[in-house]
Amino acid sequence: MHYLFAFACALLLAPIQAQAGAKETIKAMAPSALVLVLDEDGNELIAQNADEQFVPASVAKVVTAWLAMEVLGGDYRFETRFYLDDDRVLYVRGGGDPFLVSEELALLAPKLMAAAGEEPLKGMVLDARYYPDDIRIPGIEDDNEAYNALNVGLAVNFNTIHAVRNGKTVRSAEKQTPITPLAISQFRARGPNGRGRISLAQKDPSVSVRYAGELLAAFIEQVGGSIDGDISIGAIPDGLEPIYVHRQSRTLSEILTLLLIGSNNYIANQIFLEIGAHRLGGPVNLEKSLQVTREILDDHGLTESIRLKEGSGISPENSFTARGLAELLHHFAPHAALLRKTKKGSRYKTGTLPRIRTLAGFANTANHGQVRFVISLRGNTGKMRFRLLQAIERGL
Numbered sequence: 001m002h003y004l005f006a007f008a009c010a011l012l013l014a015p016i017q018a019q020a021g022a023k024e025t026i027k028a029m030a031p032s033a034l035v036l037v038l039d040e041d042g043n044e045l046i047a048q049n050a051d052e053q054f055v056p057a058s059v060a061k062v063v064t065a066w067l068a069m070e071v072l073g074g075d076y077r078f079e080t081r082f083y084l085d086d087d088r089v090l091y092v093r094g095g096g097d098p099f100l101v102s103e104e105l106a107l108l109a110p111k112l113m114a115a116a117g118e119e120p121l122k123g124m125v126l127d128a129r130y131y132p133d134d135i136r137i138p139g140i141e142d143d144n145e146a147y148n149a150l151n152v153g154l155a156v157n158f159n160t161i162h163a164v165r166n167g168k169t170v171r172s173a174e175k176q177t178p179i180t181p182l183a184i185s186q187f188r189a190r191g192p193n194g195r196g197r198i199s200l201a202q203k204d205p206s207v208s209v210r211y212a213g214e215l216l217a218a219f220i221e222q223v224g225g226s227i228d229g230d231i232s233i234g235a236i237p238d239g240l241e242p243i244y245v246h247r248q249s250r251t252l253s254e255i256l257t258l259l260l261i262g263s264n265n266y267i268a269n270q271i272f273l274e275i276g277a278h279r280l281g282g283p284v285n286l287e288k289s290l291q292v293t294r295e296i297l298d299d300h301g302l303t304e305s306i307r308l309k310e311g312s313g314i315s316p317e318n319s320f321t322a323r324g325l326a327e328l329l330h331h332f333a334p335h336a337a338l339l340r341k342t343k344k345g346s347r348y349k350t351g352t353l354p355r356i357r358t359l360a361g362f363a364n365t366a367n368h369g370q371v372r373f374v375i376s377l378r379g380n381t382g383k384m385r386f387r388l389l390q391a392i393e394r395g396l
Contacts, residue, residue, distance in 0.1 A: 022046060022395025029391065030384055034376040036322035037392055039368045042330070045396055050322045054376040057351025058263045059325070059358045060313030062339075063293075063306060064272050065256045066332045070296060071275045074253035074335075078274070080108070080154075081242045084116055089123045089229065091236045092216065094130055094154025094209075096277075096284060097248050098270035099255055101157050102177040102215070108246040109219040115244040116225070123229030124217060127236050128153035128209045130277075131284045137269050139315030142202040144190045147314070149199040149266040151273060153284065156212045158266045162197040163187045173197075178222075180214035182207070209233055257338050260349055265312035272311025286310070302328060313351055322374040325360055329372040336362050344393050352382065359385040365396035 023046050026035055034054055037046040044050075056063075068076075078097035084090055097104075131153035141148050149159040161183045162173040170187045172179040173195050186207070191198050201207040213231040220227065248255075252271075259267045276288030290308065297303045305324020309315045339347035344364050351358035359375040373392055375385050 022391055025391045025395055026388055030388060034322055036326055036374045038326050038372045053319050053321055055316050055356050056313055056318055056320045057353040057356050057358050058313040059349050059351035059360045060318050061260060061268050062349050064268050064311040065260060067275050067293060067296060068252060068271050069335055071279055072252055076252040077247040080246045082112055082244045083236055083240045084243045088121055090121045091125045093236055094128045096130055096153050096270050096274055098267040099248055099250055105216055105219040107249055110223045112244050113223055113225045120226040120228045124213055124227055124231045125234045126154055126209045126213045130282055133205050138309045138317060144198040146197045146199050147265050150202050150205060151269050152205050152208045154212050155208045156215050158264060159200050159208050160197050161187055163191060164195045165191050165193055178218040180218060182211045182214050206233055260338050261340050265314050268312035269310055325374050326372045346393060355379055357381050357385050359389060363392045365393055368396050
């Protein structure tokens with residue numbers, strides 16, 4: 001009986017000892033790090049510097065994903081509308097589709113031409129008014145970096161050009177993407193010598209829209225169509241009904257999975273902007289999305305602990321508390337499979353800004369099952385955040 005009692009006590013003490021060991025390990029590894037770990041019931045297993053506010057960087061995309069699932073739903077699909085007038089001028093109405101990539105244009109082109117008929121098109125008019133021309137996302141800078149791509153109502157390939165330049169010669173770096181005159185001129189002017197990806201001009205959104213039109217025209221030609229007239233920017237005439245509505249082949253859930261793996265800022269803010277327009281009506285407006293965000297966070301008691309200026313995490317003015325994010329992760333838990341997975345089955349999202357490294361998600365542990373965790377470090381410590389996650393996995 002004495003041995004059975006001792007064995008039972010040892011079993012009860014093991015999780016407590018492991019928890020203490022994990023705390024000591026994390027403190028020794030990174031004493032200045034913010035680390036918060038909660039079990040399924042919300043009990044604090046580790047709370048180191050957990051009362052400090054921190055800049056989430058791309059961990060903010062988890063909040064955007066949660067808001068999108070709440071407002072739009074996982075089966076939501078972005079739409080692009082096509083119209084044809086009596087003179088066979090094609091009108092294209094952008095709907096902010098974040099994944100209007102070359103492969104998507106290849107899917108829509110034959111369907112569009114089946115609806116438009118075989119006769120040549122006499123021109124193309126691009127309508128991107130769903131987004132205002134002056135929309136600007138806090139933290140997005142006016143440079144050539146792909147992660148600073150401008151958010152536009154009608155844009156292709158994440159509003160970037162991927163090409164190879166050798167002197168004045170420019171060719172596409174993607175076999176699925178035809179090169180166009182505007183892509184050549186843009187890459188000659190701003191692209192590196194050799195292979196690279198650049199964002200389209202920040203100061204003039206019309207460049208992005210015109211490039212979308214050129215690339216769409218190239219795919220129309222690939223399926224036997226032709227456009228004899230100009231490609232211009234304008235408005236769809238009143239009373240004209242669409243001949244074809246293209247619904248994005250990827251559901252929102254599929255796009256969010258790719259977003260949370262690739263951490264694309266352009267995709268994140270296209271989705272964030274759609275949240276506001278869907279709930280409050282178009283056209284898109286950043287303040288609409290921020291208003292909807294505040295309302296939903298307020299409903300969950302998170303207004304003070306989750307402060308967003310935009311949806312990608314690129315703005316250093318975004319500010320979270322660890323407990324607020326951990327509470328949000330509780331609500332996001334049904335969608336945890338959208339996140340990247342470690343070898344041990346933990347789900348996570350990283351965040352990186354200059355001298356800021358973050359990591360948050362759901363860790364699989366031996367004694368406590370799935371736990372919620374938040375990690376934030378300052379400095380060039382990208383590997384350390386994963387070492388801390390491993391300490392949580394092994395020590396709890």
